[in-house]
Amino acid sequence: MDEPIHVPVLLSEVLGALEPQRGGLFVDCTLGLGGHTGALLEAGATRVIGLDRDRSALGVAATRLAAFGERVEFVHADYRQLPAVLDARGVERVQGVLADLGVSSMQFDTQGRGFSFRRDEPLDMRMDQSAGPTAADLVNHAGEEELANAIYQFGEERFSRRISRALVAARPITTTGELAAVVRRAVPTKGWQRIDPATRTFQALRIWVNGELDGLDRFVSDAADRLEPGGRLAVITFHSLEDRVVKHTMRGLAADAPGAFRVLTKKPIVPREEEIAANHRARSAKLRVGEHPAAG
Ligand SMILES: C[S@@+](CC[C@H](N)C(=O)[O-])C[C@H]1O[C@@H](n2cnc3c(N)ncnc32)[C@H](O)[C@@H]1O
Incomplete structure (x- = not known):
């Protein structure tokens, strides 16, 4: 099999934000294939704790790194367990925390x-295949x-009701191909489509299956809470749903306790145009950075 590929997004911008050349302990909350972590370590991070909820990603990262x-330490955990992961290691504060949300190209x-929906296969969509209902469930x-409601909220799909009705009528739906075909038939189409009509429903189900917006x-507040002074x-x-949560949470933290958190972006x-041209997946990426201001 070809080696799995995932090009880390906004890599130089992440290094610019986290300044690993200062050394210290960093947490990569979404290790994936380890692209960002490898660069952090190469640039001078003393140590990285890497979390992922997908065991197969941890396996690939362990080989690569x-x-x-x-x-570097590889931990099978959800980033929402960050405080417990740090407590279990006796770590109170860290120099930097990175989260590169969503799915990796390898998972995709x-x-x-x-x-x-580009292949016909069982409708799973779980990042952590050891837990939880599948998209088919x-x-x-x-x-x-x-x-x-899920298709509307997580996919921002205006034809959510029609799609849902069609899906219920077509049950059982067990593969990605069946799901895509039902959605395409349910959505009214006029001429050329910029994106496949199934895109938003697939996004919605993925976010729902993995509880991507929950917590x-x-x-973000837990991570901010564990930064050393000067830590980032x-x-x-x-996608905009996630970005909105990150933006508001960071702003709220800065407003409530400016001495403990400051938004830097x-x-x-x-991404720059060249990055988007080279890596289509980067097109919708947005990076927000905050820090625990250094004393004095
Ligand atoms: C966009 S990829 C990260 C790629 C990585 N930065 C790299 O350079 O290879 C996102 C990764 O985060 C993981 N992930 C998503 N949600 C997670 C969560 N709640 N807890 C832990 N890992 C999560 C996914 O399994 C996936 O491997």
Whole structure:
């Protein structure tokens, strides 16, 4: 099999934000294939604790980052467990925290994970395949209204009610191909489409299956809380729902306790045109950065 590929997004911007050349302990809350972590370590981070809820991503990262030996630790955990992960290691504060949200290209492209409508395969979509309902469970067992609400809220899909009705009528739906076909038939189309009509429904189901927005605000405050003075928090989002939560939470923290947190990005940092041209996945990325101001 080809080596799984995931090009880290906004890499130089993340290094500029987290300043790993200062050394110290960093947490990569979404290790993925380890692209950002490898760069942090190369640039001078003393040690990185890498979290991922996907065991197969941790396995690939462990192979790729083997040369860094004990400078990197691989932890199967959800980033919402960050305080517990740090407590378990006796770590009170860290120099930097990174979260690069969403799915990796490896998850998207690996056969059998069910994230993509470009292949026909079982409708799974779980990042952590050891837990929780699959997308097929939700599509086949949720009430019509609950399904419509999820597609509307997480996919910002204006035809959510029609789609939900069509999905309920077509049950059971067990593969990505069946799901995409039902959605495409349910959505009115006029001429050329910029994106596949199934895109928003797939996004919605993925966010729902993985609870991607649940506790994101709490995670941002927990991470901010564990920064050393001068420590930085960098969060990359890929859709407006996530970005809104990160923006508001960071602003709220800064307003409530300016001595403990300050937002460094008035506007989010977005990829340069060359990056988008080279890596299409980067097109919707937004990076927001905050810090625990250094004393004095
Ligand atoms: C965009 S990728 C990160 C890629 C990584 N920065 C790199 O350079 O290879 C996102 C990763 O975060 C993981 N992930 C998503 N939500 C998570 C969560 N709540 N807790 C832990 N890991 C999560 C996914 O499994 C995926 O591997």
